[in-house]
Amino acid sequence: MSQLLTRAPASGGLPAPVPTGPVRLHINGETQTLQLAPWTSLLDALREYAHLTGTKKGCDHGQCGACTVLVNGRRINSCLTLAVMHEDDDITTIEGLGTPDNLSPLQQAFVDHDAFQCGYCTPGQICSAQGLLNEGRAHSEAEIKELMSGNLCRCGAYVGILDAVSEVANSQGEMVK
Amino acid sequence: MYPFTYSRATDVADAVRDKAGHDGSAYVGGGTNLIDLMKMNVEQPAHLVNVAKLPLAKIEDLPNGGLRLGATATNSDTAWNEQVKARYPLLNQAILAGASPQLRNAATNGGNLMQRTRCYYFYDLATPCNKREPGSGCSAIGGFNRIHAILGASEACIATHPSDMCVALAALAPTVRVSGPQGERSIAFEDFHRLPGDHPEFDNTLAEGELITSLDLPEKGFAKHFAYLKLRDRHSYAFALVSVAVGLEMDGDTITDARLALGGVAHKPWRDHSAEALLKGQHATAETFGRVAAHVVANAVGQGSNDFKIELARRAIVRALKQAAEGKQEAGDVYLGGQ
Ligand SMILES: Cc1cc2nc3c(=O)[nH]c(=O)nc-3n(C[C@H](O)[C@H](O)[C@H](O)COP(=O)(O)OP(=O)(O)OC[C@H]3O[C@@H](n4cnc5c(N)ncnc54)[C@H](O)[C@@H]3O)c2cc1C
Ligand code: SF4
Ligand code: FES
Numbered sequence: 315m316s317q318l319l320t321r322a323p324a325s326g327g328l329p330a331p332v333p334t335g336p337v338r339l340h341i342n343g344e345t346q347t348l349q350l351a352p353w354t355s356l357l358d359a360l361r362e363y364a365h366l367t368g369t370k371k372g373c374d375h376g377q378c379g380a381c382t383v384l385v386n387g388r389r390i391n392s393c394l395t396l397a398v399m400h401e402d403d404d405i406t407t408i409e410g411l412g413t414p415d416n417l418s419p420l421q422q423a424f425v426d427h428d429a430f431q432c433g434y435c436t437p438g439q440i441c442s443a444q445g446l447l448n449e450g451r452a453h454s455e456a457e458i459k460e461l462m463s464g465n466l467c468r469c470g471a472y473v474g475i476l477d478a479v480s481e482v483a484n485s486q487g488e489m490v491k
Numbered sequence: 492m493y494p495f496t497y498s499r500a501t502d503v504a505d506a507v508r509d510k511a512g513h514d515g516s517a518y519v520g521g522g523t524n525l526i527d528l529m530k531m532n533v534e535q536p537a538h539l540v541n542v543a544k545l546p547l548a549k550i551e552d553l554p555n556g557g558l559r560l561g562a563t564a565t566n567s568d569t570a571w572n573e574q575v576k577a578r579y580p581l582l583n584q585a586i587l588a589g590a591s592p593q594l595r596n597a598a599t600n601g602g603n604l605m606q607r608t609r610c611y612y613f614y615d616l617a618t619p620c621n622k623r624e625p626g627s628g629c630s631a632i633g634g635f636n637r638i639h640a641i642l643g644a645s646e647a648c649i650a651t652h653p654s655d656m657c658v659a660l661a662a663l664a665p666t667v668r669v670s671g672p673q674g675e676r677s678i679a680f681e682d683f684h685r686l687p688g689d690h691p692e693f694d695n696t697l698a699e700g701e702l703i704t705s706l707d708l709p710e711k712g713f714a715k716h717f718a719y720l721k722l723r724d725r726h727s728y729a730f731a732l733v734s735v736a737v738g739l740e741m742d743g744d745t746i747t748d749a750r751l752a753l754g755g756v757a758h759k760p761w762r763d764h765s766a767e768a769l770l771k772g773q774h775a776t777a778e779t780f781g782r783v784a785a786h787v788v789a790n791a792v793g794q795g796s797n798d799f800k801i802e803l804a805r806r807a808i809v810r811a812l813k814q815a816a817e818g819k820q821e822a823g824d825v826y827l828g829g830q
């Protein structure tokens with residue numbers, strides 16, 4: 315049996331800091347080569363190295379959804395994955411969904427429905443909602459609620475968030491009602 | 492985090508070789524459990540071997556009528572696979588009851604089996620924990636143990652295995668195919684996870700360096716009469732306090748075959764063969780269900796803050812058996828509470 319707790323060998327200690335290396339990421343349609351250490355999370359790479367600060371760090375442990383981004387169109391928590399694990403993946407952040415002059419349908423719906431208060435969870439909510447629309451598996455409000463449950467809102471703007479996501483899902487013909 | 496080296500494996504042999512070549516290294520799948528533990532310095536591998544992009548993501552028919560779930564298929568892709576939905580709806584519902592859509596999109600089937608306990612003390616380096624530091628003691632015994640085990644625990648550890656998917660798997664009884672430095676082998680799902688005994692540092696029976704390559708489900712999927720019932724502190728995105736997976740085969744009102752497994756109650760997904768035997772040949776009545784449920788928890792032991800789990804489990808078993816017999820739960824795109 316293997317001892318599952320994996321630790322660096324006691325004798326050698328931790329390896330000497332590994333120099334950063336080039337990591338090629340496709341972010342919002344642009345290819346960027348960033349100098350990153352293996353232990354840099356995708357979230358930190360986006361915020362600190364690609365300077366895209368729209369994606370937020372809430373818990374850093376997969377528990378809140380503030381860091382949600384789309385990787386090859388699918389929503390994941392960028393805090394629990396390493397940037398090096400996404401070489402050559404297509405990453406979309408809130409900045410890639412729309413611009414202030416040209417909001418995406420979800421971004422517009424969040425504004426229209428007052429779907430935030432402080433706004434900290436909002437980029438994650440919108441990226442998650444975009445992932446939900448891409449998946450095409452929410453066909454009722456109850457299903458939207460369940461499939462948006464990976465995004466917490468400390469301000470409790472859930473009613474507005476549900477209205478915003480429902481409106482766009484409806485307009486895209488995803489709802490059964 | 493802390494410094495470590497990294498590589499991406501190109502095939503199974505390369506992954507096994509790379510891991511064997513680095514002392515204190517670990518495989519990483521979706522990273523949703525391992526990276527969390529590394530941030531807490533609970534796990535500190537010196538080298539990571541990324542297996543997420545190995546060609547092990549397929550879900551395909553087996554010649555014996557079963558279904559092979561690739562180890563690197565994501566939990567989402569597995570739950571939503573048409574074959575899984577049609578033939579193993581219990582698995583579809585159990586996976587969708589776990590974690591969040593984002594986490595399920597990243598999490599792999601292999602990683603799900605290997606995820607570690609959520610015991611608070613296991614995560615807290617400032618407290619003794621036999622699973623983390625063998626011989627240091629168990630802080631949960633006599634401490635806060637609301638989420639801890641009521642069955643099969645030991646004096647060394649009362650942790651639970653947190654997976655939902657694995658509870659359905661315990662009922663469906665696949666084999667776990669692994670590949671390691673000594674070659675390939677298959678492990679019956681039931682023998683994969685273990686009880687803590689004197690060695691809670693071992694969650695399972697995987698040998699050093701072995702890589703899970705697939706889960707091979709047998710043909711029998713209990714698609715007509717099944718239930719996954721998960722009870723937790725909030726309605727979604729929370730680990731189970733108690734969960735129940737049931738698969739029945741029925742001839743009219745008579746139960747001809749039965750599977751029953753519990754989550755949130757033990758160090759491993761808790762399948763109870765004797766309860767299954769008690770169900771076989773019986774009529775699906777409240778009386779039968781009550782008797783079987785009482786049997787399952789007859790030897791349960793509370794630790795203080797988790798005493799409520801004994802009665803909760805008893806009632807959850809009755810409800811899940813009833814739901815399965817009625818055959819109302821269906822595979823779906825969402826888990827809405829097994830109502
Ligand atoms: C906030 C939160 C809530 C959650 N809620 C739930 C829940 O309600 N229900 C539930 O069931 N789960 C829940 N989870 C856990 C989640 O399901 C697991 O983290 C996930 O399944 C792990 O898969 P992974 O691929 O990300 O594993 P990783 O983190 O990549 O790896 C986990 C372990 O598996 C090993 N490993 C990975 N792949 C292989 C392989 N092929 N062969 C051998 N070893 C391998 C790694 O070395 C590591 O030790 C939750 C997680 C979080 C963070
Ligand atoms: S229950 Fe197990 S994991 Fe938790 S403190 Fe005790 S030994 Fe550690
Ligand atoms: S910051 Fe990633 S889930 Fe909270």
Ligand code: FES
Pocket residue numbers: 429430431432433434435436466467468469470471
């Ligand atoms: S708007 Fe403040 S956390 Fe959601």
